[in-house]
Amino acid sequence: MSNTEAFKSQLIEGQTYKKDFIIMGTGVLEGEPIQNAQIKVPLKTMNRHGLIAGATGTGKTKTLQVIAEQLSLKGVPSVLMDLKGDLSGLAQPGELNDFIQNRSDVIGVDYNPMGLPVELMSISDEKGVKLKATVSEFGPVLISQILDxxxxQQGIIxxxxxxxxxxxxxxxxxxxxxRVLQFITNEGKELIKKEYGQVSSSSVNTIMRKIIELEQQGAERFFGERSFDVQDFVRQEDGKGVISVIRLTDIQSTPKLFSTFMLSLLSEIYETFPEQGDSDQPKLCLFIDEAHLVFSTASKDLLEKIEAIVKLIRSKGVGVYFCTQTPTDVPESILGQLGLKVQHALRAFTAKDxxxxxxxxxxxPISDFYDTAEVLTQMGIGEALVTALNEKGIPTPLxxxxxRAPISRMDIxxxxxxxxxxNQSVLVPKYNEDIDKESAFEMLEQKLQEVEKAQEKSTLPKPNIPKPRTRVKEEASLFEELSKNTMVRQLGRTIFRELTRGILGSFTGRRR
Known part of the structure; x- marks a missing residue:
C-alpha cells in the first residue's frame, strides 16, 4: 500500500459518520492535495468547543467564515465576535473565479455562491441591533473585572x-x-457601617473614578434597557441558521469592555438555556475572535469561572470557538476541553518563535505522515492542520x-x-429604543427628598413634640419604606423577588 493510500485509508476509518457532518476541505500529503480525502467534522460534536489559531494573514478569519456558513446551511445559528470588521460579508454571495473553482474541484465540493441570513449587532455606536444589559444583570464579579x-474594592462592589x-x-x-456609591459614603454611611462594617471612602472614590473612565470609553451606551434576550440568537430563516455578527471594531482600544461583555453573554446563555444533553447537532455556536483579549487580563478566580462555564455549557448544546494567533493564548485548562482544533501556519523568525x-x-496528535513542527512553518494561506472528534468522541487523525473557500463574500x-x-431587521425595532425606567438613582433621590421634607416639618414648634429619631433610624426607615411600598419591577428579564446569582455573579431566575 502506498503512502497516499495509507493516508486515505486512515482518514476513512477515522471519519466514517452515521450522522450529519460538515466538510472542512481535503487532505494534503507531501505538499499535494489528495482527491477523495475530505476532512469532515460531525455536527454531533460541534458543541465540544474548538480553536482556530495561526499567524496573521494565514486565513483564520476565512476558516471561521467557512465553519459559520456550513453550520448555517445545516440550520445551526451562530454568534460571531467581529473585532476587525471583516465578517459582515457573510450576508452577500461570494464571487466564483478560476482559483476558487480549482480548489473546489480538488476538494470535491460544489461551489454555490450565496449570502447567509445575518443579523448585525453592536454594543457601541456601530449600526445594528443594540445589545444592552443592566448593571444588576452583569453582577459584582464582572463589574469588578471591567473596572479592574x-x-x-471588589468587596465594596x-x-x-x-x-x-x-x-x-x-x-x-x-x-x-x-448614586449608590455616593449614598454609602454620605447619607447612608452610618446605616451601612451598622449592617456591613466600615467602608473606606478613599476606595469608593477610586471606584467612582474608574466608573467615569469607563463612561468615557462609551460603556454608558451598553448598560441600560432593554436587556437583550439570548433566545433571539437562536433563530432560523428559510431553514438556515441566523448568523449574529457582533460588530466591535470601535472598541478595540477598550478590551475590558469586550471581554467582560463576552463573559456576561456566556454566563447568561449558560444560566438560561435548558439542558440538551447529546443531540445530533448543537443549538448554538459562539466564535470569539482575538480570544487573547479575554484571558490576558483575567484574574485567577475569573479564569476558574470561565473554565467552569466552558466545561458545563456544552450540555446546553452550545459550542464555543476561540480564534487567536497561538494556542498558548488560551489557558491549558481550557485548551484541554476543546474538540476541534484548526491550526494555520506559524512563523519561525526568532528562537522564541x-x-x-x-x-x-x-x-x-502524533501523526505517521507528518512532522507537525515542520508542517506548521510550511503551510500556505488557506491551509491548516485539523483534528476533530468523531461521533464516538475519539480524536480524528491529524x-x-x-x-474550502467561503461561499459568501470574502470582504466587508x-x-x-x-x-x-x-433596515430589514426584525430585532432593531425591539432593542434600539432608549428606555429610562425608575431605578436606584431616582428612587434614592425621591426618598431622600421625602426625608428632608419630613425633617423640615419636624423643626416647626408643635405641642408634645416626640423625641427626634436618630439619623440611623431615619435611614433605616427610608429603606424599610422602599422595601414595603415600592412595586418590584421587572428589569429586562430579571425578577428580583425570585433572585439567585449564577456562576459569574450575574442574575438568574425564572423567566417570564
Whole structure:
C-alpha cells in the first residue's frame, strides 16, 4: 500500500459518520492535495468547543467564515465576535473565479455562491441591533473585572449588590451605581457601617473614578434597557441558521469592555438555556475572535469561572470557538476541553518563535505522515492542520488540510448594504429604543427628598413634640419604606423577588 493510500485509508476509518457532518476541505500529503480525502467534522460534536489559531494573514478569519456558513446551511445559528470588521460579508454571495473553482474541484465540493441570513449587532455606536444589559444583570464579579478593582474594592462592589438586592433597588445603568456609591459614603454611611462594617471612602472614590473612565470609553451606551434576550440568537430563516455578527471594531482600544461583555453573554446563555444533553447537532455556536483579549487580563478566580462555564455549557448544546494567533493564548485548562482544533501556519523568525512552534506541535496528535513542527512553518494561506472528534468522541487523525473557500463574500459590506441589512431587521425595532425606567438613582433621590421634607416639618414648634429619631433610624426607615411600598419591577428579564446569582455573579431566575 502506498503512502497516499495509507493516508486515505486512515482518514476513512477515522471519519466514517452515521450522522450529519460538515466538510472542512481535503487532505494534503507531501505538499499535494489528495482527491477523495475530505476532512469532515460531525455536527454531533460541534458543541465540544474548538480553536482556530495561526499567524496573521494565514486565513483564520476565512476558516471561521467557512465553519459559520456550513453550520448555517445545516440550520445551526451562530454568534460571531467581529473585532476587525471583516465578517459582515457573510450576508452577500461570494464571487466564483478560476482559483476558487480549482480548489473546489480538488476538494470535491460544489461551489454555490450565496449570502447567509445575518443579523448585525453592536454594543457601541456601530449600526445594528443594540445589545444592552443592566448593571444588576452583569453582577459584582464582572463589574469588578471591567473596572479592574483590587480585593478591597471588589468587596465594596459585592456589598453594594447585596444591599441593592435586599432593598429592591434596581441597578440599571452606571448612573445608578454611582448614586449608590455616593449614598454609602454620605447619607447612608452610618446605616451601612451598622449592617456591613466600615467602608473606606478613599476606595469608593477610586471606584467612582474608574466608573467615569469607563463612561468615557462609551460603556454608558451598553448598560441600560432593554436587556437583550439570548433566545433571539437562536433563530432560523428559510431553514438556515441566523448568523449574529457582533460588530466591535470601535472598541478595540477598550478590551475590558469586550471581554467582560463576552463573559456576561456566556454566563447568561449558560444560566438560561435548558439542558440538551447529546443531540445530533448543537443549538448554538459562539466564535470569539482575538480570544487573547479575554484571558490576558483575567484574574485567577475569573479564569476558574470561565473554565467552569466552558466545561458545563456544552450540555446546553452550545459550542464555543476561540480564534487567536497561538494556542498558548488560551489557558491549558481550557485548551484541554476543546474538540476541534484548526491550526494555520506559524512563523519561525526568532528562537522564541521556534520554541513556541515546538510547544504548539505537542498539543496535536502524533501523526505517521507528518512532522507537525515542520508542517506548521510550511503551510500556505488557506491551509491548516485539523483534528476533530468523531461521533464516538475519539480524536480524528491529524490532517494537513486544504480549507474550502467561503461561499459568501470574502470582504466587508458597503455602507449602503449595511443600512439595507439593518433596515430589514426584525430585532432593531425591539432593542434600539432608549428606555429610562425608575431605578436606584431616582428612587434614592425621591426618598431622600421625602426625608428632608419630613425633617423640615419636624423643626416647626408643635405641642408634645416626640423625641427626634436618630439619623440611623431615619435611614433605616427610608429603606424599610422602599422595601414595603415600592412595586418590584421587572428589569429586562430579571425578577428580583425570585433572585439567585449564577456562576459569574450575574442574575438568574425564572423567566417570564
Amino acid at each position: 478593582l483590587n480585593d478591597t 459585592a456589598l453594594i449588590f447585596r444591599y441593592c438586592d435586599t432593598k429592591h433597588l434596581p441597578l440599571v445603568d452606571l448612573k445608578d451605581l454611582k 521556534r520554541r513556541a512552534i515546538k510547544k504548539t506541535a505537542e498539543n496535536y 490532517a494537513h488540510t486544504l480549507i 459590506l458597503s455602507k449602503s448594504e449595511i443600512d439595507a441589512l439593518v
